[in-house]
Amino acid sequence: MRLTKYLLPFMLVLMFSLLTGCTSNDHKKGETAPKQQTDEKMITIGWPLDVGPLNPHTYLPNQMTAQAMVYESLVEYNDDGTITPKLAESWDISENKTSYVFHLRKDVKYSDGTVFNADNVIRNFNAVLANRDMHSWMGMVNHIKDVVKVDDFTIRLQLDEPYYPVLNELAFVRPFRFLGDNGFPKGDTTQDSIKAPIGTGPWVLTDYKKDEYALFSRNENYWGEKPLVDKIKVKIIPDSESISLAFENEELDLIYGRGIISLDNYTYLKDSGKYKTATSEPLSTRALLFNTQSGPLAELKVRQAIQYAINKEQMVDSITHGTEKVANTLFWDAIPYANIDLAPILYNPKKAQQLLDEAGWTLQKGEKIRSKNGQPLTIDLIYIATDAIQKPMAELMQGELAKIGVQLNLEGADVMVGLQKLMDDQVDINFWRTNGPPTDPHSFANESATPNANGVYEAKLGLPNAKEIDNKIHQLLVGTDEKERVQLYTDILTMFHDQALFYPISYETNSVIYQPYMKDFAPRASEYDIPFAQMDKEK
């Protein structure tokens, strides 16, 4: 009896001391890490997933952000939509737009010292093209006829028919990036594995422990501007809450990207005033996609009314805490071909009600929901159940639409479930997002004219000009005249806008939060390019 009486306090004390032991240990680790940096500068970033095998020619589990550190492309896509030289210093496009000749840089060496030349480029192209099915989502892959060597530093890319977005697709982070000869496995089967991650990029993988960290050092053979710090450590922390905590404990120098930590944590850290923050230029667009195949949304006036009824500015501001910008058009101005004059639909609930009245959806006395021929005006919307932004937005829109007599039913579901239901004409509205640069807007156009792709093809079936849109999209993808292409894009985007097929909500951005001892840098509007080379710290 006596013994048990003392047992509990004793155990408590024991456990407590053990726990404090743990924390002090952790603390020591945290302290020693910066000390090692006295001669070498290292920046530590938190990332939720392991960087993967760093294979330039394959997809998941490779992290695009890590692939982009080690491998480079022939051309570079910039935030303003322009394309500039990278590993190719210039290029010529033939009159009929089916032949692209690339002049490679002559001063490029791989991180292991081997030379980057035409033979190596062709070896990489062949390894990728051996798996056309795997990469067929990229339109160019279906059009490449041949890749030939012209001389030691010149290659020619031959297409079967004109396909204008070739340069945009070459700029993408995968699969057209280049692996050093010593990195190739037997038989060049890079789709299975590589021997070693050898690239031309500014960083080299020097240490790696799966699911714990990946350490990158500066590539001393790098041809371009040398990064300011010596090392980048990517610490793998799967839980977003833990990433915030690690950042607060100064175990991380920065958190970079979209959705790495929750908005609540982001706002908390930002509002604490202790850290620096920045957001990139817009990346992709968050929108609603209206299904016009059947139901009330087959009517243009109903689609427009919904757009007028929602106070978008207030919604985006309060739910995304300023990490996203209000969107009035489907694409941000810097997206190629998208900078066109379209009249924005601004918040105007009176106009919304008027439009519904005109369409015959009237409010009967004593009723809360409008009806037409006895049918109530109810609309279904599917949001991604786990999305922290879609759900409150959906609920807010539900409240706003109720005010004009429209009943919005919500259903939380998986991404693929929502898309499938839209394609099967079982839901009225879905949340939808663009792919973002560098594949927009051509990937958007391509998918919008393809059944079973991103849902736009099916959703627009009810539009009077659906056929015309499809024809124009086909013309612009194979057309060779730039002026004509500009006109076609303008036509298509204007038709989508006038038909109110999409309800653009906001432009998503990359947000970054970093320690005060780090020098300022600008985040990029790219899903994969983190500007590590421009980062530096004073400590």
Added chain:
Amino acid sequence: MSLLRKERANVKRLFSLTILLVIGLLGLFAPVLMPHDPLAVDISKKFLAPSWDYPFGTDHLGRCVFSRMLLAIRYSLGSALVIQIVAILLAILVGAFVALKRGIVDYLFIRICDILLAFPTLVLAFGLLGLLGPSLKNVLIALVFTQFIYYSRLIRGLFIGLNEKDFIQAARISGTSGIKLIIRHYIPNLLPPIVTIVVLDIGKVILEIAGFSFIGLGVQAPIPEWGMMVNEGKQYIRQHPELMLYPGLAIVLVVLLLNHLASSFKKLG
């Protein structure tokens, strides 16, 4: 000594019962008691601190948390009660039938039960929800089904235990019919254990409903339910932990009281 214990159990039971009754009444009269429309969104009033107007403050969409908590009683406690009552009634019907019939029916029934009971109830409910799709109605169906399997087997056992008792035999010999036998003789004798199990499991069911809503499979927006409110509050745990705290504490309180009540029943039994 045992008298004292009984007395104590009685007091305990009364205490839990009173508070639960009050909570139940709050849920029942929620539409009258709610100071605001619990579904009315007004983003300009988001994250208001508690005040006379908004006793628990407002949530991320400017909705009155107090009103939502009141209405949620119906969906959390109310649904759990419905599930338990429906499940136990079905179980008594089926359990009594197989217990009295025995033979091949009973054998098959037991085998089916064994197979289904091999899965944890949550896994079984997950499977059903996956088939039916997420909604409150489907959560009710899934949980009634899982509870029913568990109870019908249990009740079959209880019935069989009574089969050989003298008073049942006596009733049988004097020609009492099946249904009368069940209502007059079996049920009154089995009531204490059945009530205990039903009450004890209400807490478990509330947790399961909350769990499903928390992961987005249960109640759909904008209907308030405690598990769902915890999920919504989770997004703002750093700056507004109270949004998660209110529904969380409500779940804890109700489940504790129910367990308390059930344990006092057990002691009485």
